[in-house]
Amino acid sequence: GLPEQVRIHEVGARDGLQNEALPLPVEVKAEFVARLAAAGLRTVEATSFVHPKWVPQLADAEQLMPLLADLPQRYPGLRLPVLVPNERGLDRALSHGVTDIAVFASATETFARRNLNRSLDESLEMFAPVVARAAAEGVRVRGYLSMCFGDPWEGPVPLPQVVDVARRLLELGCDELSLGDTIGVATPGQVTALLEGLAGAGATADRLAVHFHDTYGQALANTLAALRFGVATVDASAGGLGGCPYAKSATGNLATEDLVWMLHGLGIRTGVDLEALAATSVWLADRLGRPSPSRAVRALTGG
Ligand code: HMG
Ligand code: MG
Numbered sequence: 001g002l003p004e005q006v007r008i009h010e011v012g013a014r015d016g017l018q019n020e021a022l023p024l025p026v027e028v029k030a031e032f033v034a035r036l037a038a039a040g041l042r043t044v045e046a047t048s049f050v051h052p053k054w055v056p057q058l059a060d061a062e063q064l065m066p067l068l069a070d071l072p073q074r075y076p077g078l079r080l081p082v083l084v085p086n087e088r089g090l091d092r093a094l095s096h097g098v099t100d101i102a103v104f105a106s107a108t109e110t111f112a113r114r115n116l117n118r119s120l121d122e123s124l125e126m127f128a129p130v131v132a133r134a135a136a137e138g139v140r141v142r143g144y145l146s147m148c149f150g151d152p153w154e155g156p157v158p159l160p161q162v163v164d165v166a167r168r169l170l171e172l173g174c175d176e177l178s179l180g181d182t183i184g185v186a187t188p189g190q191v192t193a194l195l196e197g198l199a200g201a202g203a204t205a206d207r208l209a210v211h212f213h214d215t216y217g218q219a220l221a222n223t224l225a226a227l228r229f230g231v232a233t234v235d236a237s238a239g240g241l242g243g244c245p246y247a248k249s250a251t252g253n254l255a256t257e258d259l260v261w262m263l264h265g266l267g268i269r270t271g272v273d274l275e276a277l278a279a280t281s282v283w284l285a286d287r288l289g290r291p292s293p294s295r296a297v298r299a300l301t302g303g
Contacts, residue, residue: 015241
Protein backbone atom coordinates (compact mmCIF):
# COMPACT_ATOMS: atom_id res chain seq x y z
CA GLY A 1 0.00 0.00 0.00
CA LEU A 2 0.84 3.66 -0.15
CA PRO A 3 1.65 5.88 2.87
CA GLU A 4 -1.29 7.90 4.26
CA GLN A 5 0.89 10.94 4.72
CA VAL A 6 4.05 12.21 3.04
CA ARG A 7 6.54 14.68 4.47
CA ILE A 8 7.73 16.96 1.69
CA HIS A 9 11.31 18.15 2.11
CA GLU A 10 11.20 21.47 0.25
CA VAL A 11 14.55 22.34 -1.38
CA GLY A 12 13.67 25.35 -3.56
CA ALA A 13 15.36 27.98 -1.41
CA ARG A 14 18.62 25.97 -1.35
CA ASP A 15 18.86 23.51 -4.27
CA GLY A 16 16.80 25.86 -6.44
CA LEU A 17 18.40 29.18 -5.69
CA GLN A 18 21.97 27.82 -5.59
CA ASN A 19 21.63 27.41 -9.34
CA GLU A 20 20.30 30.85 -10.29
CA ALA A 21 22.57 33.15 -12.29
CA LEU A 22 20.75 36.22 -11.00
CA PRO A 23 21.44 36.91 -7.31
CA LEU A 24 18.26 37.52 -5.32
CA PRO A 25 18.17 40.06 -2.48
CA VAL A 26 18.29 38.35 0.91
CA GLU A 27 14.90 39.89 1.84
CA VAL A 28 13.31 38.15 -1.16
CA LYS A 29 14.83 34.82 -0.08
CA ALA A 30 13.47 35.33 3.44
CA GLU A 31 10.02 36.11 2.07
CA PHE A 32 10.22 33.01 -0.15
CA VAL A 33 10.95 30.76 2.85
CA ALA A 34 8.18 32.46 4.88
CA ARG A 35 5.68 31.95 2.06
CA LEU A 36 6.64 28.27 1.75
CA ALA A 37 6.00 27.84 5.48
CA ALA A 38 2.71 29.73 5.18
CA ALA A 39 1.70 27.35 2.36
CA GLY A 40 1.99 24.47 4.84
CA LEU A 41 5.45 23.08 4.13
CA ARG A 42 7.07 21.98 7.38
CA THR A 43 10.58 21.06 6.20
CA VAL A 44 12.04 23.96 4.26
CA GLU A 45 15.75 23.75 3.47
CA ALA A 46 16.94 27.31 3.91
CA THR A 47 20.52 27.67 2.65
CA SER A 48 24.04 26.20 2.74
CA PHE A 49 27.02 26.95 4.96
CA VAL A 50 29.48 25.98 2.23
CA HIS A 51 32.46 27.93 0.93
CA PRO A 52 31.07 31.22 -0.46
CA LYS A 53 33.38 31.01 -3.49
CA TRP A 54 32.01 27.58 -4.41
CA VAL A 55 28.36 28.67 -4.26
CA PRO A 56 28.21 32.49 -4.37
CA GLN A 57 24.41 32.36 -4.70
CA LEU A 58 24.16 31.26 -1.05
CA ALA A 59 26.99 33.41 0.31
CA ASP A 60 24.38 35.41 2.24
CA ALA A 61 23.55 32.53 4.63
CA GLU A 62 24.70 34.59 7.64
CA GLN A 63 22.35 37.44 6.65
CA LEU A 64 19.43 35.13 5.84
CA MET A 65 19.25 33.10 9.06
CA PRO A 66 18.33 35.99 11.41
CA LEU A 67 15.50 36.92 9.02
CA LEU A 68 14.03 33.42 9.49
CA ALA A 69 14.45 33.29 13.26
CA ASP A 70 10.78 33.90 14.14
CA LEU A 71 9.31 31.38 11.67
CA PRO A 72 9.44 28.27 13.91
CA GLN A 73 7.31 30.12 16.50
CA ARG A 74 4.82 31.23 13.86
CA TYR A 75 4.63 27.74 12.31
CA PRO A 76 4.93 25.04 14.99
CA GLY A 77 6.79 21.98 13.76
CA LEU A 78 8.64 23.94 11.08
CA ARG A 79 12.19 22.77 10.42
CA LEU A 80 14.73 24.80 8.48
CA PRO A 81 17.62 22.46 7.60
CA VAL A 82 20.86 23.83 6.14
CA LEU A 83 23.64 22.14 4.17
CA VAL A 84 26.96 21.74 5.96
CA PRO A 85 30.02 20.16 4.28
CA ASN A 86 32.58 20.30 7.08
CA GLU A 87 33.28 21.43 10.65
CA ARG A 88 33.77 25.04 9.56
CA GLY A 89 30.25 24.93 8.08
CA LEU A 90 28.89 23.29 11.23
CA ASP A 91 30.38 26.04 13.42
CA ARG A 92 28.69 28.65 11.23
CA ALA A 93 25.36 26.80 11.32
CA LEU A 94 25.43 26.23 15.09
CA SER A 95 26.09 29.92 15.70
CA HIS A 96 22.63 30.50 14.17
CA GLY A 97 20.98 27.88 16.37
CA VAL A 98 20.08 25.42 13.62
CA THR A 99 18.34 22.19 14.64
CA ASP A 100 18.69 20.29 11.34
CA ILE A 101 21.68 19.94 9.03
CA ALA A 102 22.50 17.92 5.93
CA VAL A 103 25.83 16.57 4.76
CA PHE A 104 26.09 15.65 1.09
CA ALA A 105 28.02 12.75 -0.38
CA SER A 106 28.34 11.36 -3.87
CA ALA A 107 27.94 7.76 -5.00
CA THR A 108 30.68 8.45 -7.55
CA GLU A 109 34.32 9.45 -7.27
CA THR A 110 34.17 12.14 -9.98
CA PHE A 111 31.27 14.08 -8.47
CA ALA A 112 32.84 13.85 -4.99
CA ARG A 113 35.92 15.61 -6.38
CA ARG A 114 33.95 18.19 -8.36
CA ASN A 115 31.51 19.02 -5.58
CA LEU A 116 33.67 18.65 -2.46
CA ASN A 117 37.29 18.80 -3.70
CA ARG A 118 37.80 15.40 -2.03
CA SER A 119 37.92 11.74 -2.94
CA LEU A 120 34.84 9.78 -1.92
CA ASP A 121 36.70 8.31 1.10
CA GLU A 122 38.07 11.72 2.09
CA SER A 123 34.60 13.28 1.87
CA LEU A 124 33.21 10.67 4.28
CA GLU A 125 36.15 11.35 6.61
CA MET A 126 35.27 15.05 6.43
CA PHE A 127 31.64 14.30 7.37
CA ALA A 128 32.39 11.97 10.29
CA PRO A 129 33.20 14.64 12.91
CA VAL A 130 30.36 16.84 11.57
CA VAL A 131 27.77 14.11 12.12
CA ALA A 132 29.22 13.15 15.52
CA ARG A 133 29.29 16.74 16.80
CA ALA A 134 25.81 17.47 15.45
CA ALA A 135 24.42 14.37 17.19
CA ALA A 136 26.09 15.43 20.45
CA GLU A 137 24.34 18.84 20.12
CA GLY A 138 20.96 17.19 19.48
CA VAL A 139 20.95 18.36 15.86
CA ARG A 140 19.18 16.11 13.36
CA VAL A 141 21.34 15.02 10.41
CA ARG A 142 20.27 14.16 6.90
CA GLY A 143 22.74 12.58 4.50
CA TYR A 144 22.31 13.30 0.82
CA LEU A 145 23.62 10.75 -1.64
CA SER A 146 23.98 12.24 -5.13
CA MET A 147 24.36 10.42 -8.47
CA CYS A 148 22.55 7.27 -7.30
CA PHE A 149 21.65 6.21 -10.83
CA GLY A 150 23.82 8.05 -13.31
CA ASP A 151 26.74 10.45 -13.29
CA PRO A 152 27.44 12.96 -16.10
CA TRP A 153 31.12 11.92 -16.27
CA GLU A 154 30.99 8.24 -15.27
CA GLY A 155 27.70 7.16 -16.86
CA PRO A 156 25.48 4.54 -15.20
CA VAL A 157 26.40 3.95 -11.55
CA PRO A 158 26.65 0.29 -10.37
CA LEU A 159 24.02 -0.51 -7.74
CA PRO A 160 26.43 -2.20 -5.26
CA GLN A 161 28.54 0.97 -5.26
CA VAL A 162 25.49 3.08 -4.32
CA VAL A 163 24.43 0.64 -1.59
CA ASP A 164 27.96 0.68 -0.16
CA VAL A 165 28.19 4.49 0.15
CA ALA A 166 24.62 4.63 1.49
CA ARG A 167 25.49 2.10 4.19
CA ARG A 168 28.61 4.07 5.13
CA LEU A 169 26.61 7.32 5.44
CA LEU A 170 24.06 5.65 7.72
CA GLU A 171 26.87 4.12 9.79
CA LEU A 172 28.30 7.60 10.35
CA GLY A 173 25.04 8.31 12.19
CA CYS A 174 22.84 10.10 9.67
CA ASP A 175 19.21 10.01 10.82
CA GLU A 176 17.89 10.06 7.28
CA LEU A 177 19.33 9.35 3.85
CA SER A 178 18.10 11.14 0.73
CA LEU A 179 18.72 9.22 -2.49
CA GLY A 180 19.46 11.67 -5.28
CA ASP A 181 18.96 11.16 -9.00
CA THR A 182 20.96 14.33 -9.53
CA ILE A 183 20.82 14.26 -13.34
CA GLY A 184 17.32 12.79 -13.59
CA VAL A 185 18.08 9.65 -15.63
CA ALA A 186 16.43 6.98 -13.46
CA THR A 187 13.33 5.00 -14.38
CA PRO A 188 10.97 3.30 -11.87
CA GLY A 189 12.43 -0.22 -12.16
CA GLN A 190 15.83 1.11 -11.14
CA VAL A 191 14.32 2.91 -8.16
CA THR A 192 12.70 -0.30 -6.93
CA ALA A 193 15.95 -2.22 -7.49
CA LEU A 194 17.94 0.31 -5.43
CA LEU A 195 15.40 0.29 -2.59
CA GLU A 196 15.48 -3.53 -2.58
CA GLY A 197 19.28 -3.46 -2.51
CA LEU A 198 19.25 -1.01 0.40
CA ALA A 199 16.67 -3.05 2.33
CA GLY A 200 18.98 -6.06 1.90
CA ALA A 201 21.76 -3.98 3.49
CA GLY A 202 19.52 -3.02 6.44
CA ALA A 203 18.49 0.47 5.22
CA THR A 204 14.73 0.37 5.56
CA ALA A 205 12.27 2.79 3.95
CA ASP A 206 11.55 4.68 7.21
CA ARG A 207 15.09 6.12 7.12
CA LEU A 208 15.01 6.99 3.42
CA ALA A 209 13.94 9.93 1.33
CA VAL A 210 14.02 10.31 -2.45
CA HIS A 211 15.26 13.28 -4.47
CA PHE A 212 14.33 13.16 -8.14
CA HIS A 213 15.05 15.46 -11.04
CA ASP A 214 12.66 15.69 -13.96
CA THR A 215 15.20 15.79 -16.81
CA TYR A 216 13.50 12.95 -18.71
CA GLY A 217 10.01 13.47 -17.24
CA GLN A 218 10.39 10.46 -14.90
CA ALA A 219 10.37 12.17 -11.49
CA LEU A 220 6.73 11.44 -10.57
CA ALA A 221 6.84 7.86 -11.84
CA ASN A 222 10.00 7.31 -9.82
CA THR A 223 8.35 8.88 -6.77
CA LEU A 224 5.38 6.55 -7.06
CA ALA A 225 7.74 3.54 -7.20
CA ALA A 226 9.38 4.76 -3.97
CA LEU A 227 6.00 5.37 -2.25
CA ARG A 228 4.94 1.81 -3.11
CA PHE A 229 8.11 0.67 -1.35
CA GLY A 230 7.11 2.57 1.81
CA VAL A 231 9.23 5.72 1.43
CA ALA A 232 7.25 8.61 2.96
CA THR A 233 9.68 11.54 2.68
CA VAL A 234 9.98 13.14 -0.74
CA ASP A 235 12.22 16.04 -1.78
CA ALA A 236 10.82 18.65 -4.15
CA SER A 237 11.46 22.21 -5.23
CA ALA A 238 8.74 24.87 -5.44
CA GLY A 239 8.03 25.70 -9.06
CA GLY A 240 10.64 23.13 -10.18
CA LEU A 241 13.51 25.51 -9.42
CA GLY A 242 17.07 24.40 -9.70
CA GLY A 243 19.53 21.76 -10.73
CA CYS A 244 23.08 21.43 -9.51
CA PRO A 245 25.97 23.80 -10.31
CA TYR A 246 28.47 20.97 -10.90
CA ALA A 247 26.21 18.78 -12.97
CA LYS A 248 25.39 20.76 -16.08
CA SER A 249 22.90 18.29 -17.47
CA ALA A 250 20.78 18.40 -14.33
CA THR A 251 17.62 20.31 -15.13
CA GLY A 252 14.95 21.04 -12.61
CA ASN A 253 14.17 19.23 -9.43
CA LEU A 254 10.75 17.63 -9.21
CA ALA A 255 8.33 20.56 -8.79
CA THR A 256 6.60 20.56 -5.40
CA GLU A 257 3.29 21.52 -7.06
CA ASP A 258 3.46 18.54 -9.45
CA LEU A 259 4.20 16.28 -6.47
CA VAL A 260 1.37 17.70 -4.33
CA TRP A 261 -1.11 17.33 -7.22
CA MET A 262 -0.26 13.63 -7.50
CA LEU A 263 -0.22 12.98 -3.73
CA HIS A 264 -3.56 14.72 -3.07
CA GLY A 265 -5.04 12.88 -6.06
CA LEU A 266 -3.97 9.63 -4.39
CA GLY A 267 -5.58 10.74 -1.13
CA ILE A 268 -2.21 11.15 0.58
CA ARG A 269 -1.99 14.01 3.11
CA THR A 270 0.80 16.62 2.81
CA GLY A 271 -0.51 19.61 4.78
CA VAL A 272 0.24 21.80 1.76
CA ASP A 273 -2.14 24.45 0.41
CA LEU A 274 -1.53 23.95 -3.31
CA GLU A 275 -3.05 27.29 -4.41
CA ALA A 276 -0.88 29.24 -1.99
CA LEU A 277 2.19 27.29 -3.06
CA ALA A 278 1.59 27.87 -6.78
CA ALA A 279 1.01 31.58 -6.12
CA THR A 280 4.37 31.65 -4.32
CA SER A 281 6.12 30.07 -7.29
CA VAL A 282 4.56 32.60 -9.67
CA TRP A 283 5.62 35.42 -7.33
CA LEU A 284 9.21 34.09 -7.29
CA ALA A 285 9.24 33.49 -11.07
CA ASP A 286 8.40 37.19 -11.51
CA ARG A 287 11.43 38.07 -9.41
CA LEU A 288 13.65 35.69 -11.38
CA GLY A 289 12.34 37.01 -14.67
CA ARG A 290 11.23 33.69 -16.18
CA PRO A 291 8.21 31.41 -15.85
CA SER A 292 8.15 28.30 -13.66
CA PRO A 293 8.74 25.09 -15.63
CA SER A 294 6.19 23.27 -13.43
CA ARG A 295 3.21 21.90 -15.37
CA ALA A 296 0.99 22.10 -12.28
CA VAL A 297 1.95 25.74 -11.64
CA ARG A 298 1.04 26.62 -15.23
CA ALA A 299 -2.21 24.67 -15.11
CA LEU A 300 -3.26 26.20 -11.79
CA THR A 301 -2.32 29.80 -12.47
CA GLY A 302 -2.44 30.13 -16.25
CA GLY A 303 1.08 31.57 -16.02
P1 HMG B 1 38.22 23.34 -0.17
O1 HMG B 1 38.67 24.45 -1.04
O2 HMG B 1 38.86 21.99 -0.35
O3 HMG B 1 38.28 23.80 1.36
O4 HMG B 1 36.66 23.21 -0.35
P2 HMG B 1 39.43 23.63 2.44
O5 HMG B 1 38.93 22.71 3.48
O6 HMG B 1 40.74 23.31 1.76
O7 HMG B 1 39.48 25.12 3.04
C1 HMG B 1 39.92 26.21 2.23
C2 HMG B 1 39.45 27.53 2.84
O8 HMG B 1 38.02 27.59 2.78
C3 HMG B 1 39.82 27.74 4.30
O9 HMG B 1 40.05 29.14 4.48
C4 HMG B 1 38.57 27.35 5.03
O10 HMG B 1 38.42 28.00 6.29
C5 HMG B 1 37.49 27.84 4.09
P3 HMG B 1 41.55 29.71 4.66
O11 HMG B 1 42.08 28.98 5.88
O12 HMG B 1 42.27 29.30 3.42
O13 HMG B 1 41.31 31.16 4.82
N1 HMG B 1 36.27 27.05 4.25
C6 HMG B 1 35.06 27.55 4.50
N2 HMG B 1 34.58 28.81 4.62
C7 HMG B 1 33.27 28.95 4.90
N3 HMG B 1 32.43 27.92 5.05
C8 HMG B 1 32.85 26.66 4.95
C9 HMG B 1 34.22 26.46 4.64
N4 HMG B 1 34.95 25.33 4.47
C10 HMG B 1 36.20 25.71 4.24
N5 HMG B 1 32.00 25.64 5.12
C11 HMG B 1 34.49 22.58 0.49
C12 HMG B 1 35.93 22.16 0.30
C13 HMG B 1 33.72 21.35 0.92
C14 HMG B 1 34.43 23.64 1.55
C15 HMG B 1 33.95 23.11 -0.86
O14 HMG B 1 34.20 22.18 -1.86
C16 HMG B 1 32.48 23.44 -0.83
O15 HMG B 1 32.07 24.38 -0.18
N6 HMG B 1 31.66 22.66 -1.56
C17 HMG B 1 30.21 22.84 -1.57
C18 HMG B 1 29.65 22.61 -2.93
C19 HMG B 1 28.12 22.70 -2.90
O16 HMG B 1 27.52 23.35 -2.07
N7 HMG B 1 27.49 22.03 -3.87
C20 HMG B 1 26.07 22.01 -4.02
C21 HMG B 1 25.35 21.12 -3.01
S1 HMG B 1 25.24 19.39 -3.43
C22 HMG B 1 23.85 19.27 -4.40
O17 HMG B 1 23.36 20.26 -4.82
C23 HMG B 1 23.22 17.92 -4.61
C24 HMG B 1 21.95 17.77 -3.78
O18 HMG B 1 21.06 18.84 -4.05
C25 HMG B 1 21.23 16.46 -4.07
C26 HMG B 1 21.16 16.07 -5.54
O19 HMG B 1 20.42 16.71 -6.34
O20 HMG B 1 21.85 15.07 -5.85
C27 HMG B 1 22.26 17.79 -2.31
MG1 MG C 1 18.60 18.45 -6.53
